[in-house]
Amino acid sequence: MSELPFGPPVRVSPLIRFGRWSFLTAGILYGAFHQNRLSKKETKIREIEAKEKVIRDEKIKKEKAIAAAAEMKNLEEMINKKN
């Protein structure tokens, strides 16, 4: 056959072909199921993180304000000493 340069196609055993296709479909289902499960899990974690971020940002803001006040106090003391 001129159109088939590698000879006639091999008759692959039906068991092997059945195995391939069943593993392929099993893999698709497994992948889709776990994608769904893991993305649900991750959205929950994201929600918790968003809540915690608000609290954390406030805490950092307060700490920064305290640190800035202390620094200003130190500076004032230094200037007063020099005079």
Next chain:
Amino acid sequence: MAGAVAKIPSLINTALSEARPKFAIFMKYAKVELAPPKLNEIPQIKAGISKLLSSFKSGAWKQQTVKQATLNTLVGAEVLFWFYVGECIGKRHIVGYNV
């Protein structure tokens, strides 16, 4: 540089015209070798499974030559790897789960 950019469409065209007959040959083989099993092949599949099981039970799988065992392992691995191809399709991402 401009010449190289101007060549790109013709390069793509030659690549396509080269690849098309090869792809047609691939499809001719794939239609036979990668075809999903037909309904009338179910008895053969059942016979194959029972043969596998009986060779496991009787211990006949230990009496293979090294060459046969290697080939069987490779074929088994190929069949198993289809599962991971399917998993990649199912999770719609190549590496890891994109959550």
